[in-house]
Amino acid sequence: MVRKLLVRRHSGVTRLTHWINVLALAALLGSGLQIFNAHAALYWGQKSSFERPWLAIGREARGDEVVGVARLGGLTLETTGVLGWSGAPGARESRAFPAWATIPSWRDLAAGRRWHFFAAWVFVANGLVYLLSGFAGGHIRHDLAPTRADLAPRHVWREIVDHARLRFPKGEAARRYNVLQKLSYLAVALALLPLMVATGLTMSPGFNAAAPWLLDLFGGRQSARSIHFICAALIVLFVLVHLFMVVASGTWNNIRSMITGRYAIEVEGDRP
Amino acid sequence: MTAPDRRGWLKAMGASLGALWLAACDSITRDKSSYARLASAERLTLRAQRAAMGDRRALAREFSPAEVSPNFKANGSVNPDDPAYVAHQEAGFADWRLVVDGLVERPLALGLDELRAMPSRSQITRHDCVEGWSDIAKWKGARLGPLLDRAGLKREARYIVFHCADNLGRTADASGRYYESLDLVDAYHPQTLLAYEMNDGPLPVAHGAPLRLRVERQLGYKQAKYVMRLEAVADFAHLGRGKGGYWEDRGYEWYAGI
Numbered sequence: 001m002v003r004k005l006l007v008r009r010h011s012g013v014t015r016l017t018h019w020i021n022v023l024a025l026a027a028l029l030g031s032g033l034q035i036f037n038a039h040a041a042l043y044w045g046q047k048s049s050f051e052r053p054w055l056a057i058g059r060e061a062r063g064d065e066v067v068g069v070a071r072l073g074g075l076t077l078e079t080t081g082v083l084g085w086s087g088a089p090g091a092r093e094s095r096a097f098p099a100w101a102t103i104p105s106w107r108d109l110a111a112g113r114r115w116h117f118f119a120a121w122v123f124v125a126n127g128l129v130y131l132l133s134g135f136a137g138g139h140i141r142h143d144l145a146p147t148r149a150d151l152a153p154r155h156v157w158r159e160i161v162d163h164a165r166l167r168f169p170k171g172e173a174a175r176r177y178n179v180l181q182k183l184s185y186l187a188v189a190l191a192l193l194p195l196m197v198a199t200g201l202t203m204s205p206g207f208n209a210a211a212p213w214l215l216d217l218f219g220g221r222q223s224a225r226s227i228h229f230i231c232a233a234l235i236v237l238f239v240l241v242h243l244f245m246v247v248a249s250g251t252w253n254n255i256r257s258m259i260t261g262r263y264a265i266e267v268e269g270d271r272p
Numbered sequence: 273m274t275a276p277d278r279r280g281w282l283k284a285m286g287a288s289l290g291a292l293w294l295a296a297c298d299s300i301t302r303d304k305s306s307y308a309r310l311a312s313a314e315r316l317t318l319r320a321q322r323a324a325m326g327d328r329r330a331l332a333r334e335f336s337p338a339e340v341s342p343n344f345k346a347n348g349s350v351n352p353d354d355p356a357y358v359a360h361q362e363a364g365f366a367d368w369r370l371v372v373d374g375l376v377e378r379p380l381a382l383g384l385d386e387l388r389a390m391p392s393r394s395q396i397t398r399h400d401c402v403e404g405w406s407d408i409a410k411w412k413g414a415r416l417g418p419l420l421d422r423a424g425l426k427r428e429a430r431y432i433v434f435h436c437a438d439n440l441g442r443t444a445d446a447s448g449r450y451y452e453s454l455d456l457v458d459a460y461h462p463q464t465l466l467a468y469e470m471n472d473g474p475l476p477v478a479h480g481a482p483l484r485l486r487v488e489r490q491l492g493y494k495q496a497k498y499v500m501r502l503e504a505v506a507d508f509a510h511l512g513r514g515k516g517g518y519w520e521d522r523g524y525e526w527y528a529g530i
Contacts, residue, residue, distance in 0.1 A: 026293060039404035046398060047341055048405040104301040105294060109402065110523030111301050117530065118313040205400050206529025209332050209489045210324035221398065221406050247282060 002266050007175055009263030014139065017130040018258055024126060025235065027119035030103030032232060033096075034112030040084075040096030042229055046220035054226070057096035059085040066092070124197060130189070143177060144186050150179040168249045174265045188238055192231055199228040311525075318527040328457050332488035335396045340471060341407040344399070346478035349438035349450065352498055357437035365482040370466070374433070374503035377424030384482055387468060390414040390422075395463055401492040402524065411486050413467030417460040420504070425456075429504040432459045433511060434485055437498035440518060452496040453508050453516040453526070454487060463488045466499060491528035493519040 010018075041053035056071045057079070068084025070077045080086075086098035099105040103115050134140040149155060159180050162168070169178055177185070201207045202214040202224035218224040246254045257263035300306045322328065352358070360368040365384055372380040382390075394412040420432065434452045441448030458464055465486040468475055475481045480497025487494050494517070508514065513521035520526045 027297065030294065030297065035404065039401070041405075043405075046335065046339060046406065047408045048345075050343070050345070050405070100291075100294065103294065103297045105298050108301075108523075110519075111307075113402070113525065114307070114310045114313075114523070115297070115301075117317060117525075118310040121313050121316060203400075204321070204530040205332060205398070205491060206321040206489045206527075207324065209330040210321060210326070212333050215333055221400065225404060243286075247279075251282065 002268060004264045005267050006262045006264055008261055009257040010261050011137070011139065012261070013129065013133045013137070015258055015261060017126050020122065020126045021130075024119050024123035025239075027103060027115055028123060029232065029236070030101065031112045031115035031119065034102040034104070034107075035109060035116060036229065037096045037102060037107065038109045038112075042226045043222040044219065044226060045222050046215070048222055055229075057083050059094050120197075120200065127193060127197075134189075140186075140189075144182050144189075146179050146182045150182065155179065166248050171265060171267050174263075184238065184241075188235070192234055192238070196228065196231050196235070199224040199231065203228065314525045314527055317525075317530055321527075321529050322457070329462055330489075332397055332463055335398065335408050337396065337410070339408050340396060340410060344407045344409045344470075344479070345401075345405065346476075347401060347492065349440060349497065350478040352438040354437050354439065357498065357500075361477065361481070368482055370483060370499065371501040372419070372423045372504075373501070374505055375426040375429040376420075376504050377426060378422070380423050382419075384468060387414045387419075387466065387483070391418040393463065393465055394469075395465075395486075395488070397463070397486070397488045399492055399495065402519075402528070410469075410471050411465060411467040412469035412472075413465030413483075413486060415462065416464045416466060416485075417462070419466065420459060420502075423504070425504055428506045429456075431455055431505050431508055431516070433503040433505055433508060433516075434496040434499050435501040435503060436496050437500050448518075449512075450496060450498070450518045451512060452485065452494055452518070453505075453511075454485075454494070458487050458489065461487070461489070489529055493517070493524060494528045 040058060041048070041050075041056040043049055043053055053071075054073055057069070058071075059066050059068050061067075066080075066085055067078050068080040068082065068086065070079045070083045080092075082098055084096060085092050085094060087093045095102075095107060102112070104111050131140075134144075156179055159178050163180060168174070198214060199218060201211070202218050203221055208215055208221070214224070215221065218227055253264050300310075367383075369381040369383055370387065372382070391414065392412060393415050394410065396408060396410045398406050398408050400406045416432070431453045434454075436450035436452075438450045439448045440450055454464070463486070466483050467480075467486050468483055470476065470479055475484060480495075480499070483499045484497040485495055485499055505511075508516045512518065515521045516526045517524075
């Protein structure tokens with residue numbers, strides 16, 4: 001007989017920091033795109049080589065028509081309506097990222113910066129609470145660090161195949177994170193998000209004086225700006241996959257577990 | 273619900289949540305008191321950065337001559353049309369004087385030769401525009417600290433205001449006149465200069481001739497060009513719209529270290 005059992009899945013700290021993080025990252029992304037729009041080009045090195053950005057978003061005339069374009073190295077993509085030239089047809093405006101992606105929706109670098117630095121402080125404070133309690137309370141060691149058995153190549157391969165087929169662990173195995181979850185959560189929490197903070201600080205001329213070694217670590221302020229943008233894109237990618245997995249493996253059960261902490265698993269037999 | 277139904281429903285739900293979030297952010301930005309709350313981060317940033325520097329005289333990175341930008345971008349005003357400025361420009365700034373007044377013991381009026389005779393410094397530094405780009409140039413100028421000491425700051429002086437010759441916003445009440453301000457930590461920083469040379473030549477008009485401020489641990493809009501007068505003040509509430517600078521009056525942070 002199969003019956004449902006509600007187990008404790010997420011601690012209070014995990015749930016609270018998760019949702020504060022959602023708000024902070026949403027504000028950081030929207031305001032970050034607003035800031036990017038003020039100079040929609042990225043470079044490598046200490047300074048801007050204006051003729052040679054590796055990524056640039058803008059618009060150009062094609063005959064009588066104006067089109068939005070994104071240039072990545074030698075590649076030119078036409079992106080009218082989304083990148084470079086967006087808004088309702090007939091009322092299009094010149095802006096790298098469209099109004100629906102930026103905070104605020106209108107062009108306002110000062111407001112974008114104000115949002116960004118406020119949200120950055122919330123994000124950093126929240127992240128410190130998560131990391132300190134995660135290391136001290138054992139969440140990272142017990143729930144996120146993969147075991148040796150997790151990392152066995154056969155096991156990892158099995159998990160990849162199961163994920164690709166959207167088959168998720170059932171019963172007792174669903175009590176714990178699987179190895180792909182563990183590795184991706186660790187990569188985001190311990191590498192990607194801290195890298196965002198470090199590259200963000202490397203763009204600050206004030207912080208450069210406090211920690212000049214960051215400039216050497218990332219290869220200059222403009223490189224740091226590029227890495228900041230790439231990491232933001234990777235975080236967006238992570239969130240998209242994360243949301244897809246939430247839906248694929250049981251939308252309400254997952255959302256409930258991140259709100260109340262209780263997660264339903266299916267077990268065989270009358271008694272656990 | 274069938275699977276496609278549910279997927280459509282979840283998508284609609286996601287899109288609505290996103291739209292709701294952006295609308296909320298827009299209305300917070302429009303509401304004066306909640307928007308002002310977001311600005312509380314600025315003081316925190318200033319304190320945290322000064323604490324992280326440890327030594328308040330911590331230097332900005334200096335670069336090698338090979339790193340100098342071949343075409344340093346000229347931004348903001350590039351050719352002021354103020355009649356008095358134009359007259360000085362035509363005369364090669366021969367009779368031009370930098371006025372130092374306000375809360376000082378000995379008001380000064382210094383010509384370019386006198387400024388050149390003051391303790392100077394050369395440095396190759398990075399200029400970071402608030403928009404996101406960076407250029408590198410070599411600057412030479414009079415160190416601001418010794419100049420302020422020569423004028424003798426009064427005890428009440430807390431900020432140095434830089435009055436400029438250029439108008440960015442053309443307004444009837446002259447509120448478009450460019451100005452900037454620094455506190456004494458940055459004013460006395462060893463790399464803070466009144467620069468009269470750029471890349472080993474006289475400072476070009478596009479970059480602020482005859483004199484521009486260099487305050488290397490802050491963004492480009494603090495680097496006031498066409499500096500005509502320094503005024504030592506206890507606070508800057510009476511100037512412009514009271515925020516301490518042209519761009520500050522238009523919503524940008526007074527502390528531009530980030």
